[in-house]
Amino acid sequence: MNDLLESKKDELHNIEELKDISENPVIKTAASLINLFPGAGAFITSTIADGLKAFENKKREEIEKIIFDDGTITLDDVKDVHFIMEYIRLMEVVDRLSENKKVKYMGRLFKNAVLSNEENKYDIFDERLHKFDQLSNREIEVMYYLYESQYDIEREPFGTYGEETPDDKRLRIWKTFLKFAEKHGYHKRLAEEIIAGTTRTGFCKIQYLNVTDKTKVIYLLTGEYFKFIKQIGLNE
Incomplete structure (x- = not known):
């Protein structure tokens, strides 16, 4: 055999x-x-x-x-x-x-x-x-930084940050990601530009948040990305 x-x-x-x-x-x-x-x-x-x-x-x-x-x-x-x-x-x-x-x-x-x-x-x-x-290597890398930020914050126990609204939580994910990316050499504008480009794959999508009486534009990863990253073992 x-x-x-x-x-x-x-x-x-x-x-x-x-x-x-x-x-x-x-x-x-x-x-x-x-x-x-x-x-x-x-x-x-x-x-x-x-x-x-x-x-x-x-x-x-x-x-x-x-x-x-x-x-x-x-x-x-x-x-x-x-x-x-x-x-x-x-x-x-x-x-x-x-x-x-x-x-x-x-x-x-x-x-x-x-x-x-x-x-x-x-x-x-x-x-x-x-x-x-x-995806370019930079896009893969920056998306993973967003993944780590999003994964950790989305799994926090309910009420960790008091009466935080869903949009407040999404904004916190985004800010955490930008700090994480900057720590690894991607300044804010560059990280935003790279992530924006990944929406073409369906792994990432634009989000419009209503915070502090104005609309804020951010990007978050989709469920498809979470399935994909598990399948390739990038998070291991």
């Missing part, structure tokens, strides 16, 4: 290997730029291709280790057509990453989607992968 599972894993790997490295847009772009320099040619292009291939392989090895090493993914999972299609989609996204910071989280996202009993789990995986792929 283990040999058969290993065989199926190799098949998944080989599917990806069938893509000719020369068709990679990075290599095509590099080759066109190199041609602008007299005397440069195939050797440099080949060197870049080898470096890119090594980088891609490193990312894939990390993904495969996260998904398969503990044995929770079974042969039946690997034989599933949906598994194969989403695995290929995952690898396409991973190959486009310019650094490795997101790799382990994408691996966890996929693995936990496979193991989930949720209906339409692969659709949910696809949606969350797309959202996560859109």
Whole structure:
């Protein structure tokens, strides 16, 4: 059984290997730029291709280790057509990453989607992968600062701050977040701008608060973000 599972894993790997490295847009772009320099040619292009291939392989090895090493993914999972299609989609996204910071989280996202009993789990995986792929490292970092502020304050016992209104509490979350972000090098305006940009993913939404006789605009994380962050283990 283990040999058969290993065989199926190799098949998944080989599917990806069938893509000719020369068709990679990075290599095509590099080759066109190199041609602008007299005397440069195939050797440099080949060197870049080898470096890119090594980088891609490193990312894939990390993904495969996260998904398969503990044995929770079974042969039946690997034989599933949906598994194969989403695995290929995952690898396409991973190959486009310019650094490795997101790799382990994408691996966890996929693995936990496979193991989930949720209906339409692969659709949910696809949606969350797309959202996560859109986020820059700065956005991921700043959103996590908001998450820590929001998580802690929302779980305070009722009445901790006296007769605090819901909007007062939301404003306190926002102010706590801004202080937290500033402590980590993001001044107030920058933190606000970064968070505002994340609303495109559905992980964050704008809030209009009625406080001190005026309207205050802030941003808070959605329930979808809390589900997502649990699935990728960023809060562990």
